[in-house]
Amino acid sequence: MEELIKSYKGKIPGSILKALKKETLSRKLTKKEVEKVLLRLKQIYERAKINAGESIGVITAESFGEPSTQMTLNVFHFAGVAEMSVSLGLPRLIEIFDARKEIKTPLMNVYIKSPWNKDPAKVKKIAAAIKEIKLKDVSSSFVINIPKLQIEAGLNKKRMRNLNLSEDDICKAIAEGFPKLNVKLGTEKLVLKPKSEENQLIELYKLKEKAKVAYVSGVKGVKQVLPVKSGNEFMILAAGSNLKEVFKIKEVDETKTVTNDIHEIKKVLGIEAARQAIINESSKVMNDQGLDIDIRHIMFISDVITSSGFIKGITRSGITGEKESVLARASFETPIKHIVNASLIGEEDNLNSVIENVILNQPVPLGTGLPDLVIKMKEVEK
Amino acid sequence: MVDIFLDERFIGNVDDTENFVSKFKEMRRTNKLPSELNIYYDKKLNEIHIESSKGRVRRPVIIIENGKSKVTTEIINKCRKGELSWKDLITNGIIEYLDAAEEENALVALNEEYVTNEHTHLEISPSILLGLTTSLVPYANFVQSSRLNRGSKTQKQSLGLYATNYLLRMDTDVSVLHSPQIPIVQSFMHEISRYKNHPSGQNIVIALMSYGGYNMQDSIVVNKGSVQRGLARSTYFRPYVAEELRYSGGLVDEIGIPDKEVKGYKSEKDYKLLDADGIVGPEVKVEPDNVIIGKTSPPRFLGELEEFSIAASTRRESSVAVKQGEEGKVDMVVLTENEEGNKLVQARVRDLRIPEVGDKFASRHGQKGVIGAIVPEADIPFTASGIQPDIIFSPHSVPSRMTISHLIEVIAGKVGALSGRYIDGTTFGSENVEELRKELKELGFRENGCETMYNGITGEIYKADIYIGNMFYLKLKHMVANKLHARASGRIQLLTRQPIEGRSKGGGLRLGEMEKDCFVAHGASLLLKERFDSDKTVVHVCESCGSLAVSDDYRNKKFCIRCGANVEITAIELSYAFKLLLDELKSLGVYPKLNLVSKY
Incomplete structure (x- = not known):
């Protein structure tokens, strides 16, 4: 029996042979029956293969092109109460296939590791930690002190308490981000004074604008977070994408967390992951529109995009140009x-x-x- | 403090806004200010705008004061007697005109029942929100608005009596319906627009059922008996015009039978219908390419005359012939002069159009369809009383489009036809459907409008009851006879050697980019090549330099302009468009080489 199955090696995929072996044991098939099954399997497998000279490229293009004519333009899907818009439909599909570097709505699905993902309070805390906090989020006022040539940012204690930040934390973060500044703590305010004395007022003003959006805490690029319940666990939807930083948080489940930014996946997880991401993202678009496309077309397109080891969009600067x-x-x-x-x-x-x-x-x-x-x-x- | 603008020019300000506006309106209503003025208070900008300029769209509404309409029964009676005119209603402050801006400050009630203390105005009639053609749709308050839109659009395309003096007119591309009828189900607009003077459809019997797949997807099945009895026949008119133009140098066009020496002379049989004056007579049957008005023009360039001509006549043929795919009888011939005093000849050709497969029809509810089959009367289903429908309409056209008014008209039309009266289907003021159903029952029919019907072919009873009744149907101006087109071979473009475009010129039908993709996807590669053979040419290529060579068929010599005759020159088959591309590349300064490789 074993030999019989072995003789079909190379004619039928190994995984199918393995499954057949298991089935023959559990169903107690006779040798004759197994031979029959093998013949039939071979037939089916041969028929499933694409013939030489089949124009798969055009068929794939048409399989995407025809249903996408029915797609409604510019559909936005709002997740939950907070304004989390996700670009869907044709614009998103074009975004994926063109392999745009800057996508319209970067989004992460952050999953939490096992013990913590059942506790909504903990998840909320992680979510708050993920969200990028800028200086203006924790300050009440920005004033340029002209005689002293320094910027004074009033600190909002209430917000700081909500975000679990101390004055020292902010002071440290700003000092790190602006090495040319002397950062000191005043009474309920942060004093920023340039180290070099010969500063002009205009430069000080520019500095003030820069300081407003200075990074304080959280994950850079994450503009908004939304803890949601999915199934029987809690997870976080995050607007903005920064996989590398999110993975540094110990509660985050790196095996499940994903982003919709293909280039970022390629950078952090590699080209194979990017291939899978293209498949997932584009089939999500098609499914949301209620369109049914065979997965093999989608796989083929993402293979074409990623097969060189780099992500090359279907544009004149990408594959078509080559x-x-x-x-x-x-x-x-x-x-x-x-x-x-x-x-x-x-x-x-x-x-x-x-x-x-x-x-x-x-x-x-x-x-x-x-x-x-x-x-x-x-x-x-x- | 609020700024006031008169016609967008600042004129002053006022403190008590509300008092100012209400006083302004009061004065307008009591004729102390002209009724053309409109006032609008913009709360956001805190500005008052008074408008007196022309070109604003304004509409009349009834004024409401303290939750009571100013139009009382007394006033209505006075209007009825003719004691009050429309003008009086305005001067007495009963009705006023609002413009788009003042409407923003007004709250207009649609119906008197809805009036509350907050309302400032009352709509004269709720149906005023519909325009002229849309008001012609009966029971329009029972359809989706988008369908209403389409319904009124199709009415504009319907054939009817478009003008009572049509026999004296020379309109291009018009049709006249042979026996137009007054619709049984009408609205108030039919009366106002005097629809019965220019009706544009016919009352027919319609059954909602499928019929052997010939009325799938917006097609309809038509009873051949009805067609033979004259259903939806129309006459199509097209005028042909010729003018004796005057050219510089005293040369003129000449209307008459062209001489045989004339440049571009067609053939004798094309001119056979012409009378001695070179114009075809009335009631002559004409076919495509027949000359209707014979005409010759002087040569295009004067130089031609001196250099090349042998005889005196090098005049050009410029006759007017019947267009491709058209035929008919000459209806009327007119000889006149135009504004410049040139002789003008017009001949109108008329063609009888009997409904055929492919002609377009529509009801008034945006339900348009094309004839899918014309079925012999013997095969058409019939009711117990022997009634046979003129048109069989697919029931699948109804649910997704939600044209309830279409269904109501069937019942209303049935009641109207049976009781011999017109039914009022005015939007928001129509006859009650429940009442109509009761009346239908009293007339001896089933209340729901359905009837037991028999299969016309086998005579068996249909298991389902068929919804059948009368309704008003329109024949639309899109007829296949004007659109059908196919060609095998014909004229080609000079530049690309590809077929010319357009039905009127007998052009080809393009196999476009997406159609090409379909051939490729099917792997029908050789068939695709054959499709694109329309501009196939044979070119000769010099194998040593790769450029196009010359083949001199007279001397039976082949040579390359650069390399001479002692090189291998091969003939290959190419599309002429590619040869053009090569030429264009050369003009760009790019040297394209053809490197030939033997396939075998």
Whole structure:
């Protein structure tokens, strides 16, 4: 029996063979039955394979393109009471496939490790710790003291208590962020004085504006947090994305926490994770719109984007710009640029793909255009 | 302190805003100020705007004082007797006009029942919120507003008696419905707009059922018997115009049968319908390419005459011929002069249009459809009393579109037809549907408008009761005869050698980018190539330099302009568009080389 199954190695995927082995034992199949199953499995597997010359690229593009014509433009989904807008629909899909560096609504789903995720008070505390606090969030006033040439920021005790911050904490954080400043604590205020004496008033004003948004505590980039219950645990929705810093917090579950910023995932978790993130994000968009696309199309697209080890969007600066054929590139965007550059280095177009052959009115090397009758002329002549 | 602006110009300020505004209004209502003035207090900006300028949109509403409408029964009676005119109502401060700005300060009640102390005005009639064409939709308060929109839009496209003097007119692209009828279900607007003088539809019997898939997805099945009896027949008119233009140098166009020597002479049979004066006579049957008005023009360039002409006549043919895909009979021929004193000939061609598969119809509720089949009368289902519908309408068109008014009109029309009266379907003031149903019952029909029907083909009773009744249907101006188009081969563009565009010129139908993608996705590569063969050409390529070579078929010689005749020159098949691209690249200073590789 074992040998019989082994003989099919390479013809049927190993995982399926393994599953079959398990089933034969539990169902007590005879050798004849197993052979029948194996034959049938092989048939099904062969049929599921894509034939040579199938134009999977166009089929994938159409599979996305057709349903996306039905998508409503600019849908925003609001999560909960707090204003947490998430861009969805076509704009988000374009964002993913173009591999934009700056996405419109960065968002993290922060999960908490086991003992703490059942306690809403603790989760709330973590959420508060994640949110980025700027100096203006804890101060009541910003005043430029002209005779003394210094900035005085009044501190709001109540807010500080709410955020669990002491005066020293703030003092320290500001001093770290502004090495050129002398940071001192006054009575209920923070005094910022430039170290160098020859400061102008205008520069002081600019400094004041900078100090307003100075980082005090929390995770940089997280503008808003929202603790929510998902299933039987509590988690945090965070507007703004900074995986690296969030992972430093010990209560955060690094195995589950995700962001919707593909580039950040690539930076922190690597290219394979980015591939999966593209799959997850784009299928989420399609599902939210009630559209059904086969997962393999989505997988194919994210493979194309990530296969080089870098994230390359489907733009003229990404994959499309790397097409081999000059004519294919020229027919996509900025034709003159491509033709002129190609002529400068004497590029050659071997007419291997679709669009160039359409331009020349030649059969496209796909489907019925792929097979050729091959005659070895020299042998015929002999 | 509030600033006051008259026509957006600052004129002063006032302390007691409310008193000022109410006094202003009071004075306007008592004719101490002109009734054209409007006043608006902007709370946010704390400004008062008084408007007297022209071009504002204003509308009349009834004034309410202390929660009571100023229009009393007494006033209504006086109006009825003719003692009070519309002008009197305004001067007496019963009705006033509001503009868009003053409306912001007003609270207008839709109906007298809703009036509270807070209201300042009362709508004269709730149906005033609809425009002219929309008011023509019966029971419009029973449809979704977007459908109402579409319903009034389709009415503008319907065929009818568009002008009573249509026989004397030379309108382009118009049709006249043969026997238009007054709708059974009407609204007040039918009366006001004198709809019966220019009706634009017919009352037909409609059944809501499917019929063998021929009325899927907004198509309708039409009874052939009804068509033969003259349902929705129309006549299509198109004028053809020719003018004897005067050119510089005393040259003129000439209307007459062109000589055979004329440049661009068609063929003798194209001119056969012309009378001696070069114009076709009335009641002559014409077909595409037949010349209706024969005309010749002087040569385009004077130089041509001296250099190349042998005979005296090098005049150009410029006759007016029947357009592609059109036919009919010449209805009327007019010979006149235009403003410049040139001889003007107009010939109007008329064509009888009997409903055919593909013609577009609509009810007044935004339910438009195209004829999917014209079924012999024998096969049309019939009721117990022998009634057969003129049109079979798909019931699937109703739920998602929520056109309840469409269904109500069927019942209302049925009652109207049976009792011999017009039904009032005015929006917000229509006859009660419950009452109509009762009346229908009294007339001996089922209350819900359904009837037992028999399959026209087998004679079996349908298990379901069929909703059947009368309604007003419109034939729309979109007819297939004006749109059908196909071509195998024909004229091509000079530059690209691709087929020309447009039905009127007999152009090709484009297989576009997305259609191309479909071929590729199916892997139908060779079929795709064949589709794009429309501009296929053979070019000769010099294999040594890669540029296009010359093939001189007279001397049977092939040579490359650069490399001479002693090189290998191969003929290849390309799209002419690509040859053009190569030429364009050369003009850019880019040298495109064709590197030929043998496939085998």
